[in-house]
Structure formats: C-alpha cells, structure tokens
Amino acid sequence: MKTNDLIIQTTTKVVFFIIFLFSIHIFFAGHYTPGGGFVGGLLMSSAIVLLLLAFDLKPVQEMLPINYTVLTATGLLISLATAAGSIFFNVPFFTHAYDYFNLPLLGETSIHTAMFFDTGVYLVVVGVTMTIIQMIGGDE
Amino acid sequence: MINLLLFPVLIPFLFAAILLFFPKKVKAQRITVMIGLLLALASAIVLLVKVKTDGVQTVTLGSWAPPFGITMVSDMISVLLVLSSLLIAIFVVWYSYTSIGEDREKAFYYPAIMFMLTGVNGAFTTGDIFNMFVFFEVLLMSSYVLIVLGGEKVQLRESIKYILVNIVSSSLFVITVGYLYSVVGTLNMADISIKLSEIGQSGIVTVIAVLFLIVFGIKGAIFPLFFWLPGSYAAPPVPVLALFGALLTKVGVYAIMRTYTLFFTTDIGYTHELLMVISIITIIAGCVGALAYFDLKQIIIYNIVIAVGVILFGASIMNKSGMLGSVFYLIHDILIKGALFLLIGIIIKITGTSDLRKMGGLMKRYPALAWSYLIAAFGLAGIPPLSGFIGKLLVVQGGFEGEYIWQSIFILASSLIVLLSAIRIFIYAFWGEDKVGLHTISPKTYRQLLFPAITLVAITVFYGVGSEYLVPFMTDASTVLLDPSVYTDAVFGGLK
Numbered sequence: 001m002k003t004n005d006l007i008i009q010t011t012t013k014v015v016f017f018i019i020f021l022f023s024i025h026i027f028f029a030g031h032y033t034p035g036g037g038f039v040g041g042l043l044m045s046s047a048i049v050l051l052l053l054a055f056d057l058k059p060v061q062e063m064l065p066i067n068y069t070v071l072t073a074t075g076l077l078i079s080l081a082t083a084a085g086s087i088f089f090n091v092p093f094f095t096h097a098y099d100y101f102n103l104p105l106l107g108e109t110s111i112h113t114a115m116f117f118d119t120g121v122y123l124v125v126v127g128v129t130m131t132i133i134q135m136i137g138g139d140e
Numbered sequence: 141m142i143n144l145l146l147f148p149v150l151i152p153f154l155f156a157a158i159l160l161f162f163p164k165k166v167k168a169q170r171i172t173v174m175i176g177l178l179l180a181l182a183s184a185i186v187l188l189v190k191v192k193t194d195g196v197q198t199v200t201l202g203s204w205a206p207p208f209g210i211t212m213v214s215d216m217i218s219v220l221l222v223l224s225s226l227l228i229a230i231f232v233v234w235y236s237y238t239s240i241g242e243d244r245e246k247a248f249y250y251p252a253i254m255f256m257l258t259g260v261n262g263a264f265t266t267g268d269i270f271n272m273f274v275f276f277e278v279l280l281m282s283s284y285v286l287i288v289l290g291g292e293k294v295q296l297r298e299s300i301k302y303i304l305v306n307i308v309s310s311s312l313f314v315i316t317v318g319y320l321y322s323v324v325g326t327l328n329m330a331d332i333s334i335k336l337s338e339i340g341q342s343g344i345v346t347v348i349a350v351l352f353l354i355v356f357g358i359k360g361a362i363f364p365l366f367f368w369l370p371g372s373y374a375a376p377p378v379p380v381l382a383l384f385g386a387l388l389t390k391v392g393v394y395a396i397m398r399t400y401t402l403f404f405t406t407d408i409g410y411t412h413e414l415l416m417v418i419s420i421i422t423i424i425a426g427c428v429g430a431l432a433y434f435d436l437k438q439i440i441i442y443n444i445v446i447a448v449g450v451i452l453f454g455a456s457i458m459n460k461s462g463m464l465g466s467v468f469y470l471i472h473d474i475l476i477k478g479a480l481f482l483l484i485g486i487i488i489k490i491t492g493t494s495d496l497r498k499m500g501g502l503m504k505r506y507p508a509l510a511w512s513y514l515i516a517a518f519g520l521a522g523i524p525p526l527s528g529f530i531g532k533l534l535v536v537q538g539g540f541e542g543e544y545i546w547q548s549i550f551i552l553a554s555s556l557i558v559l560l561s562a563i564r565i566f567i568y569a570f571w572g573e574d575k576v577g578l579h580t581i582s583p584k585t586y587r588q589l590l591f592p593a594i595t596l597v598a599i600t601v602f603y604g605v606g607s608e609y610l611v612p613f614m615t616d617a618s619t620v621l622l623d624p625s626v627y628t629d630a631v632f633g634g635l636k
Contacts, residue, residue: 073160080154087143092209093150094201 005054012054019047027122028115037118041125048130057137068134072127079120082113144190145197145214147183148222149261151176156254166245170237173250177230180257184223191219192613196620196630198267206631207331213267213631216617217467221264221394224471227599228386228478229257231592235482236379238588239489244289244377252289253383256282263391267631269320270327272395273313276359280306283388286380287372298375305368309358316351323348330631333402333624341406349404349411353396353418360392362452363422366445370429373444374437378485381437385444386478390470393448397455397466401621408458415456420547423449423554430561434496436484436569439561440477443520446554447473453551454535455621462538463618468607469531475600476520476527480562482593483513487569489589490581496565501574509590510570512597517566519600521559527604 023043030036051060086095098112155176162168191197191214200209214222233253240249259279266272284306288299321327323344324335336345357365373384396415404411422445429442451473454466484494486509491499503510515526522528532555539548603610620626 069160069163073157076157076160077154080150080157084150090142092199092201092203093143093146093212095203 009054012050016047016051019043019050023047027118030118031112031114037121038125040118041122042129044122045126045129045133048126049133052133052137057134061134066130068127068131070127072124072131075120075123075125075127077120078123079117082116082120085113142199144183144187145199145212145219145265148180148187148226149212149258149265151180151183152254152257152261155179156251156258159251159254160248163248163251164246166242169245169250170233173233173254174230176254177226177233177257180261181223181226181230184219184226187214188219188223188613191216192616196626198631198633200631206633207326207328210271211267211328211330211631212265213330213627214265215620215627215630216613217394217397217621218264220467220471220613220617221390221474222261224474225257225260225264225387228383228474228596229253231478231482231596232379232383234592235382235485235589238585239379239485240377247289248285249289252282252285255279256286256383256387260387260391264394267329268327269317269329269332272329273310273317276313276391277310279388279391280310283384286383287376289380290377292375295375298372301368302372305358305372309355312351312358313355316348316355319344319351320348328631329398329402330628333628336403337406337624339406345404346407346410349400349407350414352399352404353411353415356392356395356399357418358392359389360396361389361422361445361448362418363425363445363449366422366425366448369445370438370441373441374435378481378488382478382481382485385441385481386474389444389448390474393451393470396452397470397621400455401458401463402624402627405624412456412458415452416544416547419449419452419456420550421449422446422452423550427554427557427561431557434568436488436494436496436565439565440480440484443480443558443561444473444477446558447477450532450535450551450554453547454531454538457535457538457542457544458622459538459542460618460622461534461541463621464614465531465534465536465538467531467614467617467621468534468610469528472519472527472531472600472603475596475603476516479516479593479596479600480513480520482589482596483509483516484565486586486589486593487513487565490586491569492580496568499569499575500572501570503570504574506586508594510566512590512594513570514566515601516597517559517562519597519604520562522555523559525605527600527607529604530607 023040026035026043027037027040048060048064083094086093096113098110100108100110103109155172159169159172197214198211200206200211202209256279259275259282262275263272263279266275284299284303287302288295320332324332326332326335339345354365361369373381400412400415426442426445426449430439430446433439447469451466451470454462454469487502488494490502490506493499519526519528522532532551536548536551539551
C-alpha cells in the first residue's frame with residue numbers, strides 16, 4: 001500500500017537534525033550535567049529510528065551505509081584502548097588523565113580521557129540498538 | 141607491570157572485539173581466536189609464577205584508594221581457576237574446528253566464546269561484589285548466545301528455560317547485594333569482610349548468607365536448585381556443552397566458596413551446617429540421576445552435580461585438609477569434565493545417537509578412543525594414580541577430622557556410583573556386538589576430534605601423577621581461603 005506521507009517526511013528532515021544535535025549536546029554535557037554516552041547514544045538511535053519510520057528500511061540503509069556490528073566492535077575497541085592506555089604508563093588500569101588545550105573556535109577547553117571512553121559507549125549503544133531494530137525490521 | 145593480573149581478562153575481551161569485524165572469514169577467525177587464547181594462557185602462566193613468588197596480587201582500578209575503586213584481586217585459587225578455564229577453552233576451540241560446523245562459526249561463535257571467557261575470568265579475579273555481578277552477566281549473556289546458536293528446536297526450547305532461570309537468579313543477586321550494601325555500606329569484598337567481622341553474629345547477616353547461597357546455588361546447580369541444568373545442558377552441541385559443563389557451574393561454586401570463607405565466618409554453626417547438608421543431598425540427587433539414564437550426555441551432566449556436592453562439602457568443613465581437597469577437586473573437575481564431554485562427543489558422532497542401548501562394540505574399531513575414555517572414567521571416579529584421587533582423599537580426610545563420619549562415608553559411597561555410571565557407558569558403548577553397523581565418520585575427522593580429547597586426558601593424568609608438585613600451589617590457595625586476613629591485608633596493603 002502506497003500512502004502519501006509528505007508531511008511526516010518533511011518534518012522528519014528537520015527534526016532529525018534537531019535530535020542529532022541534541023544527542024551530541026547531551027553527550028558532551030555528560031561530565032558536568034546529566035547526560036553522557038548512554039543517553040546520547042539512545043537519542044542518536046532514536047533519530048535514526050525516526051528516519052526508518054518516515055522512509056523505509058532500504059532508503060535509510062542507502063542513506064547511512066553503516067555496518068552496525070562493525071560500529072559496535074569499534075566502540076568496544078575505543079573504550080578498551082582508552083582504559084588500557086594506562087597500562088603503558090604503568091599505573092592501574094582505567095586511570096584517566098586530563099589537561100587544558102587551546103582549540104580553534106572553542107578556546108581553552110579541558111579534555112578528559114573519560115570522554116574517549118564515553119565515545120566508545122556512545123558507538124556501542126548506537127550499534128547495538130540499530131542492530132536489534134534493523135534485524136527485527138528486516139525480517140519478512 | 142601492576143596490571144598483569146588483568147591480562148587474562150582483557151586479552152579475551154580485546155580478541156572478541158577484533159573477531160567481530162570479520163565474522164564470515166572462518167579461517168581468519170580460527171587463527172585469531174587461537175592466538176588470543178594462547179596469549180591469554182601465557183599471561184596467566186606468568187601471573188601464576190608471580191602470585192607464587194610474591195603473594196596475592198591486587199590492583200584498584202583508576203588509581204583510587206581500595207574501598208572506593210573496584211579492586212581486582214588475584215590470589216592462588218583465582219589464578220589457578222583462570223589458568224584452567226583458559227586451558228579448557230583452548231581444547232574446546234581446537235575441537236570445534238572439526239566439530240561445530242561452518243554455519244555456526246560464521247554466526248559469531250568464537251566471539252561468544254571469548255566474551256564468555258572474559259566473564260568467567262573476570263568473575264574469578266574480581267574483588268568487588270557488584271563487579272562480580274557484572275561479570276556474571278557478561279558470561280551469562282555469552283552463554284545465552286552459545287546455547288541458542290544454530291536455532292534447532294530443542295535449543296530454542298531449552299534456552300528459554302535457561303534464560304528465565306538465570307534472569308530470576310540475577311535479579312535475586314542484585315537484591316541480595318542491595319541488602320548487603322544497606323547493612324555494611326560497602327561493595328569492596330575485602331572491606332565487606334572487615335565490616336562483617338566487626339558486626340559479628342547477627343540475624344540479618346545470616347539471612348544474607350542464605351540468600352547468597354540460593355543465588356549462587358542456582359548458578360552452581362546445588363540441590364534443589366539444579367532442576368534447570370540437565371535439560372539446558374543437553375541442548376547445545378558438544379563443544380559448547382563441554383565449555384558449560386567444565387566452567388559455568390564452577391563459577392557459582394567458586395562464588396559460594398569465596399563468600400562463605402571471606403564474608404560469612406561468624407555464624408558457622410548455621411550457615412556452614414546448611415551448606416554441608418545441602419551438598420550431601422546434592423551428591424545423592426546427582427547419583428540418582430547418573431544411574432537413572434541411558435543417555436550419554438545426561439549421565440555426565442549428573443556427574444557435574446555430584447562433583448559440585450563434593451567440592452562444597454570440602455569447603456563447608458572449614459578445616460585445612462577439607463579446603464585443600466576442595467581446591468584440588470575443583471581444578472580436577474574442570475579438566476576431567478572437559479575431557480569426558482569431548483570424548484562422549486566423539487562417541488555420539490560415530491554412532492549418531494546418544495542412547496546407550498543403541499550402541500556397542502566400538503572397542504575393535506576405535507581402541508584409542510576406548511582406552512582414553514577408560515582412563516578418563518577412572519580419573520573421574522578417583523582411582524589412585526589418577527587426578528580425582530587426591531582431592532577426594534583430602535576431602536574425606538577433612539570430613540573424618542571434623543568428625544563428620546556419616547557424611548564422609550556418603551562421599552566414599554558416591555565414588556562407587558560415579559564409577560558405576562561411567563563404566564556403564566564403557567560397557568555399553570565399547571563392549572559387545574557392533575550394533576551400529578554404518579559408521580559415517582571419516583578417519584580424518586575421527587583423528588582431528590580425538591587429538592584434543594586425548595591431550596586433555598593426558599593433562600588430567602599428569603595432574604594426578606604429578607600432584608606432589610601441585611601441593612605448594614594448592615596449599616597457598618587453601619591458606620587464603622581459610623584465613624581472610626591474608627586477603628584483606630593484600631587489598632589494603634598497610635592502609636588499615
């Protein structure tokens with residue numbers, strides 16, 4: 001059945017980016033305010049789920065040609081590498097470090113290695129959620 | 141290298157993540173998984189030497205002071221268990237090359253094994269009770285994958301039961317940890333031990349001890365909580381069954397031994413008496429099951445239940461010989477159960493059935509298989525030069541020293557039944573007329589399956605013959621279990 005879903009598709013094109021930016025915001029805010037990798041990842045996957053609802057499985061897979069299993073594995077490796085970095089400095093595993101950097105546009109910013117760990121969490125959450133939804137949705 | 145004790149946990153995890161990248165390339169998967177396991181085994185051996193020379197190793201993650209961060213503790217018992225779990229995994233993977241089939245290998249079979257090892261080794265190494273819960277979940281999730289992988293009807297049915305039982309026991313675990321936290325206000329196991337000894341004998345602590353026994357009893361299959369085990373373990377293919385039978389219940393047993401020697405030492409009259417009674421009934425229930433079936437898998441599965449009873453009986457006596465025997469028997473049982481499952485896997489492959497009454501006369505065509513099965517069966521029952529002897533001897537000795545005469549006689553009698561059940565397989569499968577006729581297994585496959593199994597049997601023989609060399613290691617392990625202050629001193633390292 002072919003229905004006319006112009007309104008939902010147009011709205012989705014706008015709303016997707018709002019949710020996407022909000023997920024990035026939540027992710028970076030996690031150190032000082034509520035948020036972090038897990039919620040950020042869930043928001044990101046909910047944005048993709050909105051795309052799936054408005055369009056279909058195939059177009060979205062063409063739009064975002066991501067292998068979500070590989071995404072999950074990458075996230076795991078990033079988290080493990082962040083935590084394991086401490087092994088090379090011979091301090092206990094998971095010891096984090098931070099410093100201040102002068103970044104272009106942002107000015108003086110504190111960067112903490114916990115953020116890289118959270119990046120891994122973010123990727124794993126997106127990867128796992130999307131794998132589940134695509135697997136179930138892809139079943140004919 | 142202060143992080144050395146984490147390597148047996150981290151290396152399987154790293155390799156599991158790497159294996160996720162190329163699930164369809166079977167050859168590359170096989171090579172990578174073996175490299176990972178060998179590296180992990182090497183690190184475990186280095187760690188064993190380190191623990192032997194320098195005593196208990198600890199590291200508190202994130203450079204936080206001990207009660208506040210997650211402490212990982214590697215004492216002799218945990219490093220021995222880590223070593224034997226990696227050893228079993230190597231043989232199971234080697235056996236899987238021939239036995240498991242390409243379809244399963246392409247469906248994340250090896251990553252699941254590596255994740256399960258991460259969980260098992262982590263649960264053996266952790267020094268934090270909530271972290272132990274997390275590692276339990278890691279190993280359980282991977283075992284859910286392994287039990288259902290392949291999607292046969294029986295696997296689907298049994299995996300639902302298995303998951304339901306484990307979810308219930310995991311939620312009970314969280315609730316129990318919640319109770320414990322509200323009593324002592326800490327999650328670090330060394331700190332809990334100190335706080336609980338300050339509180340002394342108190343009703344709520346005994347209740348928590350019994351709750352922990354129920355939680356770990358479901359995981360470790362004690363009476364009357366083993367009801368899920370025979371069905372669930374018979375469902376997956378043989379290499380997975382070998383891995384489960386050798387490792388999963390032992391994690392529960394280890395957790396009971398750890399909590400009952402480290403935490404709940406104040407009201408021994410109630411808690412350890414209960415543990416002893418339950419372990420004896422577990423042995424009886426296992427014996428009944430082992431004699432009742434004509435099914436190869438079921439007979440060995442019920443032998444797991446018997447072994448769990450023997451190990452816990454040794455631990456519940458709380459004297460030197462009992463604990464030493466219990467540690468000896470724990471490691472022996474991991475090795476011998478792995479070997480037996482791999483051997484009966486070959487028998488099932490040859491005859492195409494697991495029903496004893498439909499097979500016979502394999503002795504003529506497969507003598508190597510027959511003799512190695514016989515050696516493994518004798519090892520299981522505890523015939524003197526072989527691996528099961530020294531552990532059971534010490535457990536019984538501990539029983540007599542603690543004046544538990546009747547219980548010790550039960551243990552001795554159970555050995556006879558174990559022997560009977562294992563020899564029944566030998567008599568039905570290897571003696572008599574050849575009932576099968578058509579043998580579908582090719583000589584090449586047979587050899588490829590037999591090598592890992594025979595090597596594992598050889599290792600159990602060395603374990604039994606060379607137990608003299610193992611005594612110092614086992615003594616160290618039982619010393620830590622009997623004296624919690626060794627453990628707490630190592631964790632706090634002069635801070636308290």
